[in-house]
Amino acid sequence: MFQNIGTTEIVIIALLIIVLFGGKKIPELMRGIAESIKEFRKASKEDKKE
Numbered sequence: 861m862f863q864n865i866g867t868t869e870i871v872i873i874a875l876l877i878i879v880l881f882g883g884k885k886i887p888e889l890m891r892g893i894a895e896s897i898k899e900f901r902k903a904s905k906e907d908k909k910e
C-alpha cells in the first residue's frame with residue numbers, strides 16, 4: 861500500500877503533522893498511538909489463543 865512513498869513525501873507529511881498539532885502535542889499523540897498498537901496486539905494474541 862505504501863510502497864511508492866519516498867523520502868520527500870515522508871518529510872512533507874511530518875511537516876504537516878508538526879504544523880497541525882504543534883510540537884507540544886506530538887509526544888502525547890505518539891503515546892496514544894503506541895498504546896493503541898499495544899492493545900491491538902494484545903487483543904490479537906488473545907484471539908489466537910481462543
